[in-house]
Amino acid sequence: MILKDEMLDSLLTELSKEQIVYVPKQVNGTTRFAPYVSSDKMKLDQVNTVMPPKDLLFPQTQNMYHYGVEKNSGNMFIDPVIESADQILFGVRSCDMRSFDCLDAAFLTKGYIDEFYQAKRDRLTTIAIGCTEVSETCFCESMGQDPNHAPQADIQLRHGEGGYNVTAQTEKGEALLEKFKPFCEEGEVEVADVHCTLNVDASNIKDNLDILHESHELWDSMSYKCLNCGTCTFVCPTCYCFDIDQENRCKEGVRFRCWDSCMFSEYTAMAGGHNPRPEKRDRVRNRFMHKLNYFEDRYGKMLCVGCGRCIEKCPVSLDITVLIDRANELAQAEETEAAHA
């Protein structure tokens, strides 16, 4: 099916009658996924939004429950706040689609199911657009994702001359496709594949990082310039660590969770003053190891999707692809040395 360019607005208007449709656009001086308004210009040509779409499912601040003292009985009450709504995420790229795989693994597997996440996840429909442009920092192909096609999406769009090819990929997608039909016509437009210009070899990175010991010089040289700000973790589509805190007023309070960053020293500091990751080096190592090694160990996939946001936004240009290259190099050297010895 083809969705003509000029029909896009009417389709989105139709869709947003029943659900909230999130589209990439310029909001408040930055680009992010925000509810569709027909008069606002969308940023579909934008290679990647500054802020990732993870906050649809895992908002930066999310209330968990409301507690306090009941007036009549004097007992403590706890009211869970589980928010959920039908949402459509439109115009998401391949890399961000893969980030949902990672978040799903973290929140929905291994014993406990995160109900706050699940309530939102179950009612999310995703419409991905294959990339028509890559930026210099894109490296999703190296992380095993195709920029042209996101198998995780419910509906896949691909842009060609004058319109989009529309394919439903899941049951949810099939259902939503019914709404597309009045705006589409038969046929197919010709599309061209794009490829990342930045390529690194991440195929063995997990094993290679295993070879390099904790005290390896690599981690010193990578961490010197890090400032320990939280930019990389907050713009990352897969970073899911959070803190639980509360806001109190008189005899009431709300406990909420909010994004936290493993780059902050306060993140692991314990009440008695001990900190298991006291140095910048430990924290930098933990972040990269979590991305490229620990997560794969635990959930079987890499926690980096190759969107390039952290490379773009890091104030000191600390680059995960440079780390991957260096680690490969050093691990090889280490192995050759071991073979000789």
Next chain:
Amino acid sequence: MSDITTTLRERARALMEDGTIAAFIGWEAGRFERQTTPLICLDAADTDRLIFDEYCVNTTAKYVRDLKQRGRIGVAVRGCDSRAINRMIEDNQFKREDVYLLGIPCPQMNDRKTGTVLNKCQDCAHRNPVTYDELLGEAMEETAPQDRYARAHLVSGLDRIARQNIFNMAFERCIRCYACRDVCPCCTCRTCFVDQRNVGWLGKQDNLSENRFYGMIRAFHISDRCIECGECERACPMDLPLMAINKKLVEDMNTLFGEYESGMTTDNEDALRSFSKTDLEEFE
């Protein structure tokens, strides 16, 4: 390769080899075209990676704090870097003899994407380093900026509602990554007030109130020490107009308490840590 890069490498190598310094802080080329990133040389061989061009956007002085236990640290300094060093010496982060400064007159840095002069460099008044042990290249003639407080005047000319909208929008998009704090040479508290979770100055929720509280209080904490380098604004991933705030504070202090520039010397009398009995009385 430019002359400065060559001399910089030579001098850094020589200093490391003769044991004057234990480490050298400069810049190296990044992966992408026109991208640079801070480089910390720990042995003489690393100095071959040093470069200096119009894209060395980072102010590197703050790394001295992490490295000082290694011994004397060599730093390549431009105007802003040298003021940052002075500032940190005045704040007792280290001593002048802990650093060896290779001064480089600054050609003004460019944005790597657009190729135009960086925002933070536009109203720079001190392109020559204000303190150094050696100067590489010729000192250049300083051009005083047309308006030192241009960034603040853009906003202060507007009416109250417009100003409020600008800052509300800005603080609403702040993600509280604290990059502005971590990159700032004046932010040297061992424990920042936002990390004092037991005291609870600041909630962790990301909303306008808390973000504005953070932004304003951080700016106020460094207000009389700000060296106007603009690193906070450059580092900000969400492009908050942080210099519009800092410049405003600096402007007020200059007009009310007398002209000064922070970081020009190491014995500056900071406006909020001193007073004069003849200060203007407006609370009578």
Next chain:
Amino acid sequence: MPEIEIAHGCANGGEPFIPQVCRIKEIIPETHDVKTFRLTTLDGKRPFDSKPGQFGLLSFISEGECVFVISGFGEDYIQFTVKKVGRVTTRLHQMEVGEQVGVRGPFGNWFPYESCKGMDMLFIAGGIGMPPVRSFAQYCIDHREDYGHIDYVYSASTYADLVCKEDLFENWPKVPDMNVYVSVYHASEESEKKGLTESYTAPFLETLGIEASENRAAVVCGGPSLYRTCSESLKKLGFADDHVVTTLEMRMKCGVGKCGRCNIGSHFICLDGPVFTRAEIAQMYTTA
């Protein structure tokens, strides 16, 4: 050689994030800065069943949430033994009987009380490391016939800092085939009156003449330095790494392996731990 098997990655079901409301049933002052709190649900039941070594999170109106090991339980209560160190614990210490708190749990794995059956037990605790070890020791005492000889080694900074004095000096000495050894780091009049040795835990442990055997398990809990020194002493005494069990502590927020901060390598202490053998910890750190 009997193997000690520890369960890892245990999810007990139930609500991971929403606490249940409990009432403080009883407060037992232990020392000047340690108190034991017994909690029961509003209708007087035990909030949940837990196994020795598991932990729970306490929260209350006006303050945050904190992780504590469940130090014991009875018919209708679970109990936490808490030392006053930070803001939350200070607030907790101000609470009175009848006040209400939120509790969630039980989280984490438990001491290997099943696979240790029939073994001789050596418990080593320092300072506020007592409560977790006590929960296991109490279990062994309650099921006395299932376990062999029990040694309990406990030290604290001063006599005043000794937790659970009643157990140490009155209850446990009466238990058959159980020896209790107590030392203090800094002697005082009271400690001398009781005849306690002035010694750090590890050297004290070495003087007791406890021998390692294939059929003896050691359980250690204390601060990082106690853990380090005692591990060395145990090694010297001949304990195999997989016969030394300990419980780790990290900063935790969620307790269910989601929030990310308590990892050592790819293991989350809250979900995979907190109980590990020394061999497992060594393994964890080499791959971390």
Next chain:
Amino acid sequence: MPVVDEKKTTEEEWEPRILAFACNWCTYAGADLAGLNRMKYPANIRLLRVPCSGRVNPQYVLEALQKGCDGVLVCGCHPGDCHYSTGNYYAKRRLMIFKRFLEYVGLEPERFNVKWISASEAGRFRDTVKEFTEGVRKVGPLKESFTLAPSAGDKLFGAHNESEAPASEEGGAA
């Protein structure tokens, strides 16, 4: 930190809520004297005694405003009279800058002020409070002029005790 009762912000019954930091040695004694002399001044003001006006961290001022006070007044000894000899000189410089800063980010000038009031100036205390309260009354509730983002709990606070089924109406539970 002042705790604000949200329910009193409806227009007709709105009364300004004002927090005044009063220096222990001068202004607090001055306020005491005003009380002894049975002087009448608006009850909108809440006095918070501090050891010295130099003790007033600008953070406190901002916190009070962010938590919903409609105005903040800082009072201390006259310059030269400070019990600690120089505290109020520092406070003066600091608060001069801070007042301009608050106005720069969009706060009305009426909402924040600093006054020097000595222990004997009961009348001046009364006049200052009257004047300041009237100023704040004129500019209206803070919420309408200086955007305060809803805090995490804004929608929830008070909900439980008002209705019997709070969670469903607020959260739209799944």
